[in-house]
Amino acid sequence: MSKQINVALIGNPNTGKTSVFNALTGLNQKVGNYPGITVEKKEGICKLPRGVKAHIIDLPGTYSLNASSLDENVVIELLLNKNDKDFPDVAVVISDVENLKRNLLLFTQIKDLEIPAILVINMADRMRYKGISLDIDYLEKQLKTKIALVSTRKREGIERLKDLIANYKDLSVEPCLNASEIDKPYFDTLRETYPNQLLYKLWLVITQDVNFGKLTRNEIDALANFKTKSKSDLKRLQQKETIKRYQFINNVLKVGQTIDVTQAKDLRTRLDRILTHKVWGYLIFGVILLTIFQAIYDWSSVPMDFIDNIFALMSEWVKTHLPKGVFTNLISEGIIPGLGGIVIFIPQIAFLFLFISILEESGYMSRVVFLMDRVMRKFGLSGKSVVPLISGTACAIPAIMATRNIESWKERLITILVTPFTTCSARLPVYLIIISLVIPEGRILGLGYQALALMILYLLGFGMAVFSAWILNKILRIKKKTFFVVEMPNYKLPLIKNVALTVIEKTKSFVFGAGKIILAISIILWFLASFGPGDNFNNAEAIVKAENKGKELTQIELQQKVASQKLEHSFIGITGRAIEPVIQPLGYDWKIGIAIISSFAAREVFVGTLATIYSVGNDDEDTIKNRMAGEVNPILGGPLFTFASGVSLLLFYAFAMQCMSTLAIVKRETNSWKWPVLQLFIMTAIAYVAALVSFQLLH
Amino acid sequence: MNSLIQYILVFTALGFALFFLIRKFFFKKPKSDKACGGGDNCGCH
Numbered sequence: 001m002s003k004q005i006n007v008a009l010i011g012n013p014n015t016g017k018t019s020v021f022n023a024l025t026g027l028n029q030k031v032g033n034y035p036g037i038t039v040e041k042k043e044g045i046c047k048l049p050r051g052v053k054a055h056i057i058d059l060p061g062t063y064s065l066n067a068s069s070l071d072e073n074v075v076i077e078l079l080l081n082k083n084d085k086d087f088p089d090v091a092v093v094i095s096d097v098e099n100l101k102r103n104l105l106l107f108t109q110i111k112d113l114e115i116p117a118i119l120v121i122n123m124a125d126r127m128r129y130k131g132i133s134l135d136i137d138y139l140e141k142q143l144k145t146k147i148a149l150v151s152t153r154k155r156e157g158i159e160r161l162k163d164l165i166a167n168y169k170d171l172s173v174e175p176c177l178n179a180s181e182i183d184k185p186y187f188d189t190l191r192e193t194y195p196n197q198l199l200y201k202l203w204l205v206i207t208q209d210v211n212f213g214k215l216t217r218n219e220i221d222a223l224a225n226f227k228t229k230s231k232s233d234l235k236r237l238q239q240k241e242t243i244k245r246y247q248f249i250n251n252v253l254k255v256g257q258t259i260d261v262t263q264a265k266d267l268r269t270r271l272d273r274i275l276t277h278k279v280w281g282y283l284i285f286g287v288i289l290l291t292i293f294q295a296i297y298d299w300s301s302v303p304m305d306f307i308d309n310i311f312a313l314m315s316e317w318v319k320t321h322l323p324k325g326v327f328t329n330l331i332s333e334g335i336i337p338g339l340g341g342i343v344i345f346i347p348q349i350a351f352l353f354l355f356i357s358i359l360e361e362s363g364y365m366s367r368v369v370f371l372m373d374r375v376m377r378k379f380g381l382s383g384k385s386v387v388p389l390i391s392g393t394a395c396a397i398p399a400i401m402a403t404r405n406i407e408s409w410k411e412r413l414i415t416i417l418v419t420p421f422t423t424c425s426a427r428l429p430v431y432l433i434i435i436s437l438v439i440p441e442g443r444i445l446g447l448g449y450q451a452l453a454l455m456i457l458y459l460l461g462f463g464m465a466v467f468s469a470w471i472l473n474k475i476l477r478i479k480k481k482t483f484f485v486v487e488m489p490n491y492k493l494p495l496i497k498n499v500a501l502t503v504i505e506k507t508k509s510f511v512f513g514a515g516k517i518i519l520a521i522s523i524i525l526w527f528l529a530s531f532g533p534g535d536n537f538n539n540a541e542a543i544v545k546a547e548n549k550g551k552e553l554t555q556i557e558l559q560q561k562v563a564s565q566k567l568e569h570s571f572i573g574i575t576g577r578a579i580e581p582v583i584q585p586l587g588y589d590w591k592i593g594i595a596i597i598s599s600f601a602a603r604e605v606f607v608g609t610l611a612t613i614y615s616v617g618n619d620d621e622d623t624i625k626n627r628m629a630g631e632v633n634p635i636l637g638g639p640l641f642t643f644a645s646g647v648s649l650l651l652f653y654a655f656a657m658q659c660m661s662t663l664a665i666v667k668r669e670t671n672s673w674k675w676p677v678l679q680l681f682i683m684t685a686i687a688y689v690a691a692l693v694s695f696q697l698l699h
Numbered sequence: 700m701n702s703l704i705q706y707i708l709v710f711t712a713l714g715f716a717l718f719f720l721i722r723k724f725f726f727k728k729p730k731s732d733k734a735c736g737g738g739d740n741c742g743c744h
Contacts, residue, residue, distance in 0.1 A: 325705035
């Protein structure tokens, strides 16, 4: 009786592995569990030519041999344990013809374990619709294997696969990648320590947290003459390994696979052809952006006015119903206006994330990343920089963290340094309040000027990031480039639940993340604006009366003059006056100066600060916007917030590094104070000059 | 009396506010790999 061949079916999830398993085994299959765990184990018997039988195991889907789940551990444990009764004589790696590049990563890893492996390219019937053609001879030669083109739907290629399994002894076990290329000195030491072990197997034992039977990571670590690396170093080497594998795969597919999208006939490809077109793609993206910004304005105005009025009424209610005194003033003039300054922006933030979430859920965002990659490369950035730059529109912190997968240090550093230019959600309240004050409400071709101004500011931030990257690229002289792999997901209708959860989570984070800081700063600012040293503050009423002797002031006029005198000589007034000479050329008064300084904690504090400062000593139940619109420029006369000073402020916030948390993250990611300090000074200098030039030209 | 209580409340609130900001920006270590947006108080927005 001939020996039964052990066959392991391995592949990425959704490659049609189970369909191949069913086609091979028919009804001769059973389902159980792997011992001790709840991972499903499917096995079956397949009759091969010449009366040979194959015992086939359908292993759980895995993207690579770098295990991150229980299912993936099962695959690695089996492939590394020759003593396991199910250890395969031959591995059948199933790939999907549409995602060959990604699927080949796992294939090359299995080849490097020197297990005879057959590559199944499944869903071959879709090649025609996708415009894909393959040079099978070339691929077999380069990948050192035999390939079966299979279509389980049309039951094609199964017989060839059975033949290949039956003749598995003819398969080459030569590896695809020389493992020592990952880090030569390290692997040389490893080889010397374990001369009889397979190098790639040792590498997997060291890097994976799974049970391999006889050889364990602890045993390797315990050896005196072999010093293993730290976890972060090993992680870096794993990334290097993945990159080397993709470089190899790219080179193979460059010749062995041709994708002619003009020949593709399916809906997804037709949509992709338009949405990623080098002209139409950008135009459509531009139209989508315009629609989003217009909708943010049109849909938010009613709820924003409602919230603004509610906070004004709350202030008034506190003043009239609570006992008179400093604490009541703190609540009505400090805390409520300060918090109102942030809550008012909830509708616009929610709409922004609603649109972003819909774009992500529908699969369109991946096409945007692909589109922008073309632009990025011209400015010396890695394709991988696109993701941090786009996610920077929400917040620079996770965006800077997302640069960790950029292999080249210099490219990563440039991305870290330029990402804070991207318009984050914290800038949005500042932009919205200033735009509403200085940009008229008219429309052109159905698009509001205010929405256009907001979009220009977003593009300006992105443009500045790219331009700065280009300059840094010249200065830092980057030669080494990383490559970019992005998977295009299928288009789908966004799930309402997912979209709703994203909107709620992001909005909640926006309000509660900054809310506590704003509350604390509002209290401190109110205190600094309500107390002051010396006679000018303490005897404000007497001084005002003396100055206006002979004039007939009404009670309200007198109160206003006293409030103004007190504010000017309060702690905050004295500080503001001290910095006024520096900011006056930009068109700002000392109150705006105080708002800029306090917003260094978080940009949106700017609005809350102005709301607090303008409320101190003010008895009107007016809205934030009306109070700001009513401010008078003490030197030039006329409104303080004019087109010139507004544009100056917008440009200042577009370019300035007004975020302590971002600086802290840059320090952590670069492991040095040099880069965040440079970033702070350079960005502030750019912001100052841009604001100065714009104000001097426009006023 | 009422005025005194109000002053005490104001200075207490001020003390809490200062303590919160100092702890947040000078003593609290930034959180690790957790992404922003999950109520992680990154303080950036």
